[in-house]
Amino acid sequence: MTQLKLLAWLWSLVVCLLMVHTSYLWLNQRISPETDILALLPLQQRDPVLQQAFTQMVDTGQQRLIVLIGADDWMQARDAADAYVSELSPYNVLLQLDQRATFDSRQEWLGLFRQHRLALLTPEQESALRHEPTQFWVDQALSNLYRPFGGSILSPWHDDPFNLFGEWAQARAQDTTVRPRDGRLSISDGRREYVVLPFTLRVAAFSTAAQQAIVPLLQKAKHSALKTVPGVEVLSAGVILYAAAATEQSRREVGTIGFGSMLGIIVMTWMAFRSLKPIAWVIVSVAIGCLGAFSVCWVVFDRIHLLTLVFGASLIGGAQDYGTYFLCNRFAADARQLNSWQLLRRLTPALTLALATTVIGYLGLALTPFPGLRQVAVFSAVGLVFAWLTVICWFPALAWRGTFKSGRLGEKYAGTMQHWPVLRCDRGTLVFGLLAIALAAFGLSRLHTDDDIRLLQNPPKHLVDEQIKLSQLLDVPAAAQFYLVRGPTAEAVLQREEVLRERLEPMIEKRLISGYQALSNWVPSLHVQGEHRQLIQNKLLNDGGALNLLAKKLGEDDKWVSRSREALLASALPLSPENFFKSPIAEPSSTIWLGNLNGIYASIVGVRGANKDNLAILQQAASGLEGVQWIDKVSEVSSVLAAYRQYMTWLVVFSYIAVYGLLYPRYHRNTWRVVAPTAIASLATLALLGSVGAGLQLFHVLALMLLLGIGIDYGIFLQEHFGRGDAIAWLSVVLSAINTLLSFGLLSLSKTPALQAFGLTMLIGTVAVCLIVPWFTVAATDNEIPTERLGVTV
Numbered sequence: 001m002t003q004l005k006l007l008a009w010l011w012s013l014v015v016c017l018l019m020v021h022t023s024y025l026w027l028n029q030r031i032s033p034e035t036d037i038l039a040l041l042p043l044q045q046r047d048p049v050l051q052q053a054f055t056q057m058v059d060t061g062q063q064r065l066i067v068l069i070g071a072d073d074w075m076q077a078r079d080a081a082d083a084y085v086s087e088l089s090p091y092n093v094l095l096q097l098d099q100r101a102t103f104d105s106r107q108e109w110l111g112l113f114r115q116h117r118l119a120l121l122t123p124e125q126e127s128a129l130r131h132e133p134t135q136f137w138v139d140q141a142l143s144n145l146y147r148p149f150g151g152s153i154l155s156p157w158h159d160d161p162f163n164l165f166g167e168w169a170q171a172r173a174q175d176t177t178v179r180p181r182d183g184r185l186s187i188s189d190g191r192r193e194y195v196v197l198p199f200t201l202r203v204a205a206f207s208t209a210a211q212q213a214i215v216p217l218l219q220k221a222k223h224s225a226l227k228t229v230p231g232v233e234v235l236s237a238g239v240i241l242y243a244a245a246a247t248e249q250s251r252r253e254v255g256t257i258g259f260g261s262m263l264g265i266i267v268m269t270w271m272a273f274r275s276l277k278p279i280a281w282v283i284v285s286v287a288i289g290c291l292g293a294f295s296v297c298w299v300v301f302d303r304i305h306l307l308t309l310v311f312g313a314s315l316i317g318g319a320q321d322y323g324t325y326f327l328c329n330r331f332a333a334d335a336r337q338l339n340s341w342q343l344l345r346r347l348t349p350a351l352t353l354a355l356a357t358t359v360i361g362y363l364g365l366a367l368t369p370f371p372g373l374r375q376v377a378v379f380s381a382v383g384l385v386f387a388w389l390t391v392i393c394w395f396p397a398l399a400w401r402g403t404f405k406s407g408r409l410g411e412k413y414a415g416t417m418q419h420w421p422v423l424r425c426d427r428g429t430l431v432f433g434l435l436a437i438a439l440a441a442f443g444l445s446r447l448h449t450d451d452d453i454r455l456l457q458n459p460p461k462h463l464v465d466e467q468i469k470l471s472q473l474l475d476v477p478a479a480a481q482f483y484l485v486r487g488p489t490a491e492a493v494l495q496r497e498e499v500l501r502e503r504l505e506p507m508i509e510k511r512l513i514s515g516y517q518a519l520s521n522w523v524p525s526l527h528v529q530g531e532h533r534q535l536i537q538n539k540l541l542n543d544g545g546a547l548n549l550l551a552k553k554l555g556e557d558d559k560w561v562s563r564s565r566e567a568l569l570a571s572a573l574p575l576s577p578e579n580f581f582k583s584p585i586a587e588p589s590s591t592i593w594l595g596n597l598n599g600i601y602a603s604i605v606g607v608r609g610a611n612k613d614n615l616a617i618l619q620q621a622a623s624g625l626e627g628v629q630w631i632d633k634v635s636e637v638s639s640v641l642a643a644y645r646q647y648m649t650w651l652v653v654f655s656y657i658a659v660y661g662l663l664y665p666r667y668h669r670n671t672w673r674v675v676a677p678t679a680i681a682s683l684a685t686l687a688l689l690g691s692v693g694a695g696l697q698l699f700h701v702l703a704l705m706l707l708l709g710i711g712i713d714y715g716i717f718l719q720e721h722f723g724r725g726d727a728i729a730w731l732s733v734v735l736s737a738i739n740t741l742l743s744f745g746l747l748s749l750s751k752t753p754a755l756q757a758f759g760l761t762m763l764i765g766t767v768a769v770c771l772i773v774p775w776f777t778v779a780a781t782d783n784e785i786p787t788e789r790l791g792v793t794v
Contacts, residue, residue, distance in 0.1 A: 021295045048597065061479050064201070066198055068187070068194045068470055069194060069233070071193060074193040080225040080226075080228050083227070094202055094210070118164075118569070119530075137546035141550050158564070158567075159567065162540060205240040235473075245459055245463060246457065264738070266279050268735055269735070281327070286319045291386070320736070322388050328729070357659050358710060373702070440687040442687070444687050446690040452634075453638045478608075482607060486603075486627050487602075491525055493601045501521075507618075507621070512614045517589070517608065536568075615635075618630060656708065667719060677711060677714070677715055678769050688764055689760075707765040710740060714769060745763050
């Protein structure tokens with residue numbers, strides 16, 4: 001008894017420290033789970049330029065929130081938008097309307113391009129300068145002069161008689177469907193007029209506190225817009241909306257899985273033992289396991305992902321195995337002759353092996369390159385260790401005195417093993433085995449893989465619908481597919497962009513894409529700018545050029561020609577990216593210019609209007625172009641998932657070998673009886689998934705890794721008692737399996753496809769291993785323990 005008290009007091013001290021640490025985290029408001037789904041992705045040694053490109057696209061996009069307010073009439077849309085903005089204006093510390101994008105002044109354009117406009121031409125203008133006769137340009141200048149409000153919209157006729165800059169500016173305006181109107185940004189789909197409200201978040205999009213503050217404000221602003229103009233359409237898109245939805249979904253699932261698992265444990269323990277004490281002890285062991293896992297994970301990772309908590313909630317189903325096994329053996333007939341210390345010494349080998357094999361399964365997760373899965377592995381493994389230590393240190397002392405009775409349901413569970421079939425060397429076993437092999441072969445032959453990263457999330461349909469409609473209206477480039485262009489200098493990057501654009505232009509004509517976003521649209525390379533100036537000089541400004549012929553048509557003298565030529569040549573200065581980005585008009589292009597990255601210059605060329613059927617054509621467009629690389633982030637990460645699915649599959653195989661080696665010194669020639677049920681259950685699970693047409697993905701394999709640890713426990717519990725007559729060992733297996741089914745069964749109902757796949761695999765596998773494991777136990781002996789109503793007093 002002295003040893004038990006010492007263990008109990010030492011463990012009590014550890015539990016007190018855990019409670020103090022968790023209280024500290026709570027009181028200091030450091031408990032804020034991570035919700036960024038990208039945090040779950042592999043950390044790779046990748047091209048730093050590529051990583052910077054993707055990071056810049058993601059970081060910029062996740063802090064944006066775009067809202068469209070639409071109505072049949074522009075005035076109604078404007079009034080509703082004003083009401084929407086008015087509701088949010090007091091909260092500028094959270095999000096702010098981007099006023100820079102609403103400029104409506106010619107001076108914004110002229111201020112930047114006045115000194116550079118002679119070097120700016122559209123491809124159509126360049127072709128015309130090369131191929132059209134001089135008279136064509138004279139006629140165009142006269143047409144511009146005599147039309148109402150002669151000249152371009154950006155400058156008077158005498159500053160741009162051939163409307164070169166005006167047409168170039170109009171071409172640049174086609175890069176976006178958004179137009180300034182009444183000091184606002186507007187867009188139309190032909191049926192409705194929309195006000196475009198671009199917001200910038202002043203807080204992190206993945207902050208739970210920010211989501212809880214901003215999302216209700218957006219709902220309030222939407223109600224205000226609808227109240228002002230009933231029937232107005234409000235479309236919203238932003239990373240924070242998806243993050244908030246994922247956070248809320250994860251919280252619901254944490255509560256459902258955790259509460260459901262705990263309720264199942266309480267009900268099953270009561271039905272088995274008809275006492276509140278075993279229920280309380282099991283709950284305490286599980287609670288300390290979760291408390292320890294949470295505390296240690298926070299120290300190791302400094303931040304815990306919500307998926308870890310969702311996944312870790314299923315820990316309840318495994319952590320109770322140790323307490324259930326101890327309690328069942330406490331009621332065993334031969335335990336009447338043992339005190340708690342003796343019973344602990346008898347059960348410790350089986351409990352230790354059960355913990356070791358389960359932790360091996362979780363260590364398989366820890367070996368993956370996924371930060372989120374490493375958190376899950378640490379959370380679950382530490383939780384199981386703490387639950388195991390609670391059973392070892394507290395249960396013997398708690399069970400030193402007291403009387404508990406086994407319930408009738410417990411007796412019925414225990415008695416079922418007497419009627420379980422046994423594998424024998426006979427015709428019936430052979431026929432059954434051949435039939436099982438045939439069914440498994442059929443299912444496995446239909447099994448296919450599906451590693452699409454989009455299976456990691458299943459956002460609400462209304463968010464997806466709004467995102468699709470908003471993207472169609474704004475025609476924005478995709479953030480996950482783009483070209484990465486790099487070179488030793490900024491000039492080299494711009495020249496390579498221009499070569500790429502020549503391949504993209506025919507795709508626009510064929511309507512394979514609707515357009516592209518490239519800095520070289522606004523800032524041509526110095527080489528191209530020089531060619532443009534030379535073309536204009538030769539065709540329009542030299543003696544005998546279009547300017548001289550135009551002067552004769554208008555009756556102007558040589559002085560007029562000289563003044564006009566000098567004015568045009570004064571606007572021929574080279575334009576560089578550095579000069580361009582000094583202007584507010586360059587703000588939308590800031591995300592696509594990466595600049596100098598450790599001696600390498602790089603940029604992004606975004607593609608608009610692409611669909612998945614044309615991705616191969618877009619990839620081919622970069623073929624053979626120096627410094628140009630097609631990036632398809634969805635396909636890239638999906639390929640990573642596929643690679644690690646294969647990696648984890650081999651890890652499962654080698655883990656079986658490791659577990660066999662671990663168990664062999666204790667079970668010797670009967671080791672296969674412990675391992676075989678779980679292996680067969682895993683194959684049966686894969687066969688069933690294949691039969692229903694499910695695609696095998698990484699999370700199915702991860703579940704099989706965990707099933708290895710849990711399933712081996714059942715084999716250990718039965719094999720420890722060397723006989724089919726040990727009803728108590730079978731009772732502990734049944735109770736553990738039912739509680740595991742409750743926890744992972746609920747996980748299979750998750751709306752997140754990845755978690756659903758994991759839970760479904762565990763559900764099928766646990767049922768299978770529970771049904772199969774009695775077949776492989778040692779044949780019954782003459783020392784069978786009868787099933788009877790047991791009362792134990794120690």
